[in-house]
Amino acid sequence: MRTEVYYRDNSIDGRARKVLASLRQNIDSRIQNVAMADVYLTKDIKGLTPELAAFLFSxxxxxxTAVDSPVAEGSLLPDWKYIVEVTYRPGVTNPTAITARKSVETALGRKLAQEEMIQTAVQYLIASPDLSDSQIASMQASFYNPLVQQAEFIKKxxxxxxxxxxxxxxxxxxSEVTIKDFDLASMDDAALEKLSEERLLALNLTEMKSLQKYFTAPDTVAARKKAGMGNATDVELEMIGQxxxxxxxxKIFSADIDYEDTEAGTKEHIKSLYASYIKKTTKDLWDKKPFLRSVFSDNxxxxxxxxxxxxxxxxxTHNSPSALDPYGGAITGIVGVNRDIIGTGKGARPFFNTDFLCFGNPDTPDEDIPSGLLHPKAVMSGVHHGIIDGGNQSGIPTVADGFLFDDSYTGKPLVFCGTGGIMPASMAGEGTWIKHINPGDKAVMIGGRIGKDGIHGATFSSLVLDEASPVSAVQIGDPITQKKMSDFLMEARDLGLYQGITDNGAGGLSSSLGEMAEYSNGVVIDLDKCPLKYQGLAPWEILVSESQERMSLAVEEKNIKAFLDLAAKRDVEATVVGEFNDSGYISILGRGRLAGYLSMEFLHKGLPAMHLNAVWKRPAAPDVKIEKEDPKELLIKILGDPNVSSRETLxxxxxxxxxxxxxVKPFVGKNSDAPSDGAVLKPVYGSSKGVTVTHGICxxxxxxxxxxxxxxxxxxxxxxHIALGGDPESASVLDNFCWPDPVKSAKTPDGxxxxxxxxxxxxxxxRxxxxxxxPLISGKDSMKxxxxxxxxxxxxxxTLLISLMGMIKDTKKAMTSDFKGCCDxxxxxxxxxxxMGGSTYEKIKGKSMGASPSVDTKGAFKMYCQLASAIEKGLVASCHDMSDGGLAxxxxxxxxxxMCGCxxxxxxxxxxxxxxxxxxLFAESPSRFVISVKKENAAEFEKLMAGAPLKKAGETNCSDAVAFKKDGKTILSITCDEIVKAWKREI
Amino acid sequence: MAKVAILTGYGINADNELKEAFLRAGAKQADRIHINDMIEKPEILDDYQILGFPGGFSFGDHLGSGLVMAHLFKQNLKGVLDKFIAKGKLIIGICNGFQVLVKMGVLPNFDGNWTQEVSLIHNNTGVFENSWLNVRFNPDSPCVWTKGLKEMDIPIRHGEGRFITKDKATLERIKALHLDTVIYNDRNPNGSECDIAGITDTTGRILGLMPHPEAFLTPENHPMWRRQEIKEAAGLALLKNGVDYIDSRNIK
Incomplete structure (x- = not known):
């Protein structure tokens, strides 16, 4: 049965109006009208009458509602010229269909059988003059992504x-539901490399050889024989690959690196960048920062x-999936990092999302986009939509977000998705950051079912994106399934029903249960017990599938019934899929036999360290002459640059x-439209203590x-953080590295x-x-x-993104960037x-300006402490950090x-x-602020700031003109209205 | 003393702050109750005098905002809710909660038979919007929640808040009975008929509105708090009216 639902009058359909505007702008301005219908296709559902369908779906x-009577033949938009109808491809999560199913089940008072099916689609009717073939192709491309969706196209x-x-x-x-095995002993180097490539293991020859060595070692062979295992199975290879x-x-962050600095003439051997610089920083700060609880070890x-x-x-980051399917990549990025928070310690509740999105230049001409890649505008639109749905539907506020445009992101966008969580300091007398997984605990999987979606996500993102990238790595997230699960988990946590938890992200069960097993030193995983979306999954696929909205838990035997009962009451699927033990082995059952038997020691510590060379040679200094030009025109240009301008509508x-x-919200000021320096939140009702959230990226x-x-x-x-009124002594940061491949090879000669x-x-x-x-408290790196x-x-x-979460003792003292009125x-x-190297000026000029600014780290910190105390004492009226575009x-x-002059x-x-x-006006030197102070506070402010690099430069006034002078001579004058106009050049 | 039941589950997400807001507004107790628990034990509601339908994305709004929750609630709890209303108790639906009430036919419910007569559809902009704006309250409205309130700054956060009526007669009936309780004052963000942001039922004891009074918990929630003195969190005044109504009438 085909049920088509549409607005009673097309003119009131806001969605269709938006689609029309976008088609007119991007395809052809002559397109006359668009109408939309939500389509529900049902198959063999007993008891679902047309009347009931209309009742439930509209x-x-x-x-x-039109049931088995096409809207295309009705009066909604009789003069349509084209129809595009979009639905998801088989196996791709369709949240609307999941909800429709639930609604039908509620009405019928029974669970639907597997053969009783519901699909949903969206139909667009387009009234338009004849379009060219290329316009039609662009129009279709604007409606759907063939990697995850399919569409029907019909001309009148x-x-x-x-x-x-x-x-x-x-x-x-x-898939062939069998377990394959591989005689590694017989393989030469070429065969090993071929095996890695064919199975998308993303392991190099050295790694394949250490794997070969493990499986052929007499000890291993004997132990395996005893357990009933022979050759390595596909289940095992895949688990190791993930x-x-x-x-x-x-691996790159942990590699042994020989670093040569040709400028200083020094050489050094670095054993793991991660251990030597990242972890080491926090270790050295540990004693001075009593607020630290758990760093680098948890999610x-x-x-x-x-x-x-x-x-x-x-x-x-969720870069690779977002390159292929921007919407799905971003939404799974958001709900995925939410699960990192939910899976931290004994479980935290997300209270903010934050994101930073890096795209190619939105103005890039189509012909400059390499074929096979999406245009940055399409990537941005999809990612933006994914962030909206991921955050809004989860009920988690999106704050302190940012956008950055650079041609180098045309190949892969960088989609940084972040989440902050909160949890009680202790539960049942123990710190909540501590988790336990003991032998005998049940391994429980909860949330969505397992399908073929997201197979090989972890290995795929470890490779260069090319024509052969697996489309199965792309999937759609369902925030509502996850919201049900996270609500349930908070209840279960407060009742003490589980004691260990982690999320199912990259690598699926192989990673989550593999990591959890490190606590107890072993686990048995029974793949035959895992709930599947549909039949036809090979055991290895079940193990590594990254199907969304799933968590893995360790539940004590005595709590298992209560845990499963509560899950059932909350409509959350929960299944015991194994048991933790202390055997030192990960045993995997599939198809009724032992399908995998890997030593924990080998799996987690058997990876050989990489050896890499790094050679630093400073780039040649170019000519950095500054041409004379009108500073006002330049300011207007910079204010309108996509990296500076307003993104308020987004x-x-x-x-x-x-x-x-x-x-402190994303926009501040008299008209709530000027940019803030970040977010301030107070997460505990009744307490005025707060957190700041900010980012740094350049x-x-x-x-x-x-x-x-x-x-x-x-x-x-x-x-x-300081500009928002944060406490300089209690902030922590995350490091996120997104690098081009830094390993020298034929493809990467400058590695x-x-x-x-x-x-x-x-x-x-x-430093x-x-x-x-x-302190650095967590981080991530993405190296390909x-x-x-x-x-x-x-x-x-x-690219390095630094994301900061800091404390602000009293949010009543939080600061904003807007001038507060005249005569300050x-x-x-x-x-x-x-x-000027690295500045927006440089970007606009399109030529290298050579040296970039450096930070006087010791001097700056002293100044920050002075400023923080002035803000805390209430002496500052406004404070804005200088970043892109500099002082002006x-x-x-x-x-x-x-909205006041100065x-x-x-x-x-x-x-x-x-x-x-x-x-x-435009240099982007770090560690600078524009500050305004009420006259009555000036003396005390200056006293507190004694010794800091500070200059009283002028006053706010009641005019609307912003005048910049040097030695009394005006060098730039612009009105507030002109600023607003230039800045609101939306992307 | 007023006890407030707050519906949760299936994507409702503004339940924590609604609970906090009611407690600050003077409620003796406020409990978040999962819809499945309500369905399992409907008598649970007997102990409460106010029922809150919070904001969120129940069932993802996948089939239309609030629609699936409306069906689920109505199919299982209509009788209980009728009893609740008949006892003179209060109901408030905010944003997604308003959408649920409207789609169940509880608002405006002219004839007492829960027939849907108005709706909340996609904003005329076609997009979700989070902004603060000013609303005024209809002084002639019978609504107990808005009694004595004149206007208020308040945030909106919705993609489907455009208020429409079944037909002109329905709109006229709403106007004639002054059920149009909350009105967008400075701008209409979504194309709602007659700038309507919230309506009450004929008893005045049920209010549904798109803006979020519970998101204005403290003066620092207001976007202008650094620029001007915000004396009180105005959103609480609306909830306090409900709590005071129950307390002053000793409804049990």
Whole structure:
């Protein structure tokens, strides 16, 4: 039965109006109209009458229903020219169909049988003049992504001969449900490499050989024989492939590196960047930072919030999936990192999401996009939509989000998805960050069922993106299934019904249960017990599938009944799929036999370290002459640059307030449209203590030296925290590295330089974090952000995102960036220096400006502490950090926030003397602020800031003109309205 | 003393702050109750005098906002809710909760037979929006929740908040009875008929509204709190009216 639901009057369909506007803009301005229908296709459902379908699937006041009578032949849009109807491909999660099924089951009062099926689709009717074939192709492409969706397309003249299907194909191709084995002993190097490639194990020859060595060692052979195992099975190879993937094991970050600095003439051997710089930083700070609870060991970093609560924070990337399916990639990124929080310690509740999205230039001409890649605008639109649905439907506010555009992200976008969580400080007398998994505990999987979606996600993201990338790695998330699960978990946690938990992300059960088994030292996993979405999955597929919305738990025998009963009451599927033990082995049962038997020792510690070379050679210094030009025109251009301009229409589609914990919102000022420096939230009702959330990212600065890039990124996150009123002594950060492949090879001849850039980034992070007292609490690295299409390689600029979660003692003292009215003094704090490398100015000019700025880490920290105490004492009226676009942009934004003019004289501001006007206005030197102070507070403010690089530069006034002067002479004057107009050039 | 039951489950997500808001508004007790527990033990509601339908995305709004929750609730709990209303108790539905009440036919419920007469559909912009705006309250409305309130800054967070009526007669009936209780004051964010942001039923004891009073818990939730003095969290005043109504009448 085909049920088509549509609005009673097409003119009231806001969705269709939006689609029409977009088609007119992107396809043809002559397109006259669009109408939409939601389509429900049902098969063999006993008791579902047309009347019941209409009742269940439509809104009787606003909508009309056509059952087995096409809307295309009705009066909704009789003059349609084209029909596009989009549905999901077989096996792809369709949240609407899941809900429709639940609704039918509720009405019929029974569970539907497997053969009683529901599909949903969306139908677009388009009234338009004749479009060219290429326009039609673009139009279809704008409606669906063939990797996850399928579509029907019908022209008016074909109607009658061509019909919309009564039911779309739904069968997922079956795999051979057998367990294969491989005689590794007989394989030579070529055969081993071939095996790795064919099975997408993403293991190199050295790794394959160590695997061969393990399986052929006499001890192993004997132990396996005793257990009833012979050759290595596909189940085992896949488990090792997932566990040892770059994605899961961070092999490059853990590699032995010979680093040569040709500039300093030094060589050093680094045993693991991760251990030497990242973990080491926090270790060295541990004693000075009593708020640290759990770092690097769990799914997120955990710190103390107050005596009763802990907060945790994690940022993940979801770059590869987002490149292929932007919507699915982003939504699974969001709900995936939510699960990291839910799976931290004994379980935390997410209370904010934050994201940073890096795309290619939205203005790139179509012909400049390598074929096989999506246009940055399409990527952005899909990712944005995914972030909206992922956050809004989960009821988690999206805050402190950011966008960054750079041509280097045309190959792979960078989609950083982060979540903060909160949990009680202790439960049943023990710290909540601690989890237990003991022998005898049941291994329980909860949430969604297992399908073929997301197979090989972990290994796929460890490879270059090319034409052969597996489409099964792409999937759609269902926030509602996950919300049901997370609500249930919070209840179960508070009742003490489980004692260990982790999420099913990359690598699926093989990773989650494999990691959990490290606590008890062994596990038996029974793949035959795992609930499947459909039949036809090979055992290895069940083990590594990354089907969404699943968590793995350890439940004590005595609690298992209560746990399963509560899950059933909450409509959450929970299944015992194994049991933890202390055997030292992971045993995997499948097809009624032992299908895998791997020693824990080998699986988790058998991976040989990589040996890599890194060679640092500083880029040649180019000519950095500044051309003379009109500073006002330049300011207008920079304000309108996609990296600076307003994204209000995008950001307001995120729910940033659900939970009622928001204190500083994404937009501030008189008209709530000026940018804030980050978010301030107070997560505990009744307490005015809060957290700040900020980010720092500046990849262009790394063109000159990634050491500077690292420090500028950390500084940006930290100075934003200070600008919001944060406590300089209690902030923590996450590091997220997104690198182009830094391993030298035929495909990557400059690998040694890229690796040196990585080394210098780590050194930079280490130094500044020690000087700022800023522990790193968790992080992630993604090392293969290259795309190769038709022989053209696009690699990302080495990118470090620093995400900060800090404390603010009293949110009533939180600070915003907008001027608060006329006649306040304006101060410029921090040193302005002449280095223009990495600036927005450089980007706009399209030529290298050479040296990028460096951070005076010791000096800056002292200044931050002074400023923080001035803000805490209530002496500051506004504070805005200077970042993209420099002083001129920061001041313009503060003025725009207050909608009040000002007069500043920039002669004699701290920093390099004798800078030209362009550098003074637009240099992006770190550690600087625009501050306004009420006159009555000025003396005390200046006293507190004694010794800091501070200059009183002018006053706010009642005009609407923002005047920049030097030695009394105006060098730039612009009105607030002009600023608003330039800044609101939406992307 | 007022005890408040707050519905949860299946994607409802503004339940924690609604509970907190009611407690701050003076409720003696506020409990989040899963819809499945309500269905299993409907008598659970006998102990409460106020029922809150919070915001969120029940069932993802996949088949239309609030629609599936409306069916689920109505099919299982209509009788219980009728009894609840008949006892003079109060109901509030916010955002998704408003959508649920409307689709069940509890609002405006002219004839007492739970027939859907109005709806909340996709915003005319076609997108979700989170902003603060100003609403005013109809002084002639019989609604007990908004008594004495004039206007208020309050956030909206919805993609389907466009209020429409079945036909012109329905709109006229709403106007004539002054059921149009909450009105967008400075701008209409979604194309709602007559700028309607919230309506009450004929008893005045059931209120549904798109804006979120429970999101205005403290002065610092207001976007302008750094620029001007925000004396109180105005959203609580609305909930307090409900709590006071119950307390003053000693409804059990």
């Amino acid at each position: 809104d009787s006041v606003a909508q009309r 003249e074909e109607w009658g001969t061509k019909k919309l299907p009564a039911f779309y194909p739904y069968k997922v191709a079956s 566990t040892w993937s770059e994605h899961c094991k961070h 997120s970093g955990v710190v103390e919030f107050d005596k009763d609560n802990l907060v945790c924070f994690k940022v993940e 950001v307001r589609q995120y729910d940033h307030e659900v939970g009622a914990v928001s204190v 990849p262009r600065v790394g063109d000159w030296d990634t050491y500077n890039m690292a420090q500028c990124a950390v500084d940006e996150a930290f100075r934003s 040694e330089y890229k690796l040196a850039q990585l080394v210098r980034t780590c050194k930079g992070v280490n 500044i974090c020690l000087d700022y007292g800023l 952000n290259d795309a190769s299409m038709n022989g053209k390689k696009v690699s990302v600029r080495p 003094y304006i101060y410029i704090l921090g040193k302005t220096t002449g280095a 942009v920061a001041l313009a934004e503060s003025a725009m926030g207050g 007069d500043v004289d920039l002669s004699g501001i701290p920093g390099d003397a004798g800078l030209d006007d362009i550098r003074t």
